[in-house]
Amino acid sequence: xxxxxxxxxxxxxxxxxxxxxxxxxxxxxxxxxxxxxxxxxxxxxxxxxxxxxxxxxxxxxxxxxxxxxxxxxxxxxxxxxxxxxxxxxxxxxxxxxxxxxxxxxxxxxxxxxxxxxxxxxxxxxxxxxxxxxxxxxxxxxxxxxxxxxxxxxxxxxxxxxxxxxxxxxxxxxxxxxxxxxxxxxxxxxxxxxxxxxxxxxxxxxxxxxxxxxxxxxxxxxxxxxxxxxxxxxxxxxxxxxxxxxxxxxxxxxxxxxxxxxxxxxxxxxxxxxxxxxxxxxxxxxxxxxxxxxxxxxxxxxxxxxxxxx
Numbered sequence: 001x002x003x004x005x006x007x008x009x010x011x012x013x014x015x016x017x018x019x020x021x022x023x024x025x026x027x028x029x030x031x032x033x034x035x036x037x038x039x040x041x042x043x044x045x046x047x048x049x050x051x052x053x054x055x056x057x058x059x060x061x062x063x064x065x066x067x068x069x070x071x072x073x074x075x076x077x078x079x080x081x082x083x084x085x086x087x088x089x090x091x092x093x094x095x096x097x098x099x100x101x102x103x104x105x106x107x108x109x110x111x112x113x114x115x116x117x118x119x120x121x122x123x124x125x126x127x128x129x130x131x132x133x134x135x136x137x138x139x140x141x142x143x144x145x146x147x148x149x150x151x152x153x154x155x156x157x158x159x160x161x162x163x164x165x166x167x168x169x170x171x172x173x174x175x176x177x178x179x180x181x182x183x184x185x186x187x188x189x190x191x192x193x194x195x196x197x198x199x200x201x202x203x204x205x206x207x208x209x210x211x212x213x214x215x216x217x218x219x220x221x222x223x224x225x226x227x228x229x230x231x232x233x234x235x236x237x238x239x240x241x242x243x244x245x246x247x248x249x250x251x252x253x254x255x256x257x258x259x260x261x262x263x264x265x266x267x268x269x270x271x272x273x274x275x276x277x278x279x280x281x282x283x284x285x286x287x288x289x290x291x292x293x294x295x296x297x298x299x300x301x302x303x304x305x306x307x308x309x
Contacts, residue, residue, distance in 0.1 A: 026216040033077045040085050042093075047122050049099075052107030055118050057096035061088030064154070064308070065131035067119070068095040069139030071160075071291075072187045072232075073198070073221055075102035079136065082297040083304075090305055091132070096122055098139065100225040100232065110231035112239045115142045123152075130154055132308050133253075136293050137161050137265065138187075141236070148246050153253040157304050160263055160290050162270040164240045164247060165277065170270065171237070177201070177264055184233040188226055192218040201264045202290040255280040256307040258300060260288030281307075 034044070042060030049055055058076055066087060070079035076095035077084075087093050099106035099118050108114035119142065123131065133156045135143030140161020147156050162170075171183055178186045178201055189195040192214040199206040209217075255278050259271035268284065275282035283303050285296050293300055 025213055026220055030077070033081055036081070036085065037077070040088055042084070042088065046103075047118075047125050049106055049108075049118055049121060051114070051117075053099065053105045053118075054103070055096050055099065055106075055122055056103045057094060057122060058084065059092070059094050059126070060084070061091055061093045063091045065123075065126075065128045066091035066093050066304075066308070067123070067131050067133050068093065069119070069133070069135035069142050070095075070098060070101070071137030071139050071293075072229075073101070075221070078221070079139075079293050083293060083301045086297070086301040087304065091308075094122070094126065094128070094131075098142065100228045101221075105225060105228075110228040111235045112142055112145050112232075115232075116145045119146065128152075132156070134304060135159065135161060137290065138232070141239070145239070145243060147252050147255070148243060148248075150251065150253045155308050156253050156255045157258065157307060158255060158274065159258045159292060159300065160260060160266055160271070162266050163274050163277075164244050165270050165273040166236070166240065166266070168237060174265065182234075183236075184230040187233055188229045189218070189222055190226075195222055204262075204287075204289050204295060249278050252278055256303065257282040258292065258303055259284050260290055260292045260296075261286050262288060263290045265290040 037058060037060065040060055042058050044056065044058050047055040047057065068076065068080050068084070070076055075097045080095050084093050084095055096119060097104040098115050100110065106114055106118060130152050132154050133143050133146060136159035140158045141163070143156060143158060144161065144163040147153060175182055175186065178197070180186045186198060189198055192211070195218045196214065257271055257275040257280050259268055259282065261268060261284050271282065285292055285299060288296055
């Protein structure tokens with residue numbers, strides 16, 4: 001197995017940054033990411049949200065608009081960077097940091113509806129009426145909510161995200177797999193050790209780093225907005241129960257489902273249920289974990305492009 005197939009691209013850059021400046025490796029890494037995107041003609045901006053707060057986003061490329069929604073604990077760049085660079089050669093890529101992640105936040109209630117409305121505000125600000133939509137994990141749940149009201153969505157791609165096909169028993173079993181009392185305990189770690197436990201479950205292999213670097217990652221991506229993040233997880237059953245009667249699969253946009261064969265967060269069976277329900281084609285990446293955008297960006301980018309075409 002090649003090292004790059006199991007080594008997250010953003011983490012590779014972090015190790016390079018570490019060799020340059022160990023005291024501020026993560027800050028250096030973010031600067032390197034920004035320079036890559038700026039070189040590819042991306043710009044970063046902020047939208048003031050109507051309810052209070054801000055949504056930070058990257059936009060770049062030419063062609064049909066393509067909206068990328070990241071997963072829990074991540075940001076646009078930590079989730080999508082190689083894919084943003086690749087896909088911007090064919091599409092106008094719009095990649096926000098969802099509320100309460102990165103430098104985005106909202107004064108609204110911490111739930112999927114608020115996330116949905118924030119993305120809608122962004123698209124209205126950019127005057128985007130028709131677009132393609134991609135979401136991974138938690139971002140896939142936000143995308144699914146948008147797909148249930150598909151005004152303007154041409155095609156959608158769901159990565160490692162079960163939509164409404166996650167029962168209360170599924171949530172119990174998820175907690176058991178990660179040896180936590182409830183799902184929020186998994187995804188909202190309270191220290192770097194708990195963060196490492198999460199990484200072990202979503203990556204094929206997350207290599208060891210100095211404790212100082214782990215702490216930088218934890219403080220930057222996990223320590224802030226913890227009450228809101230826990231609420232985002234805790235409200236998922238209510239979101240599911242509210243959305244189920246509203247979803248009409250025949251009215252959903254054409255959808256591609258992509259899953260990792262060894263997903264420990266949402267097992268492959270949940271992806272198969274979703275694909276059957278939507279009558280959607282499904283791509284399974286062999287031996288892949290939950291975090292397929294980091295570990296298989298070229299494969300996922302190619303699949304997205306082929307499907308949208």
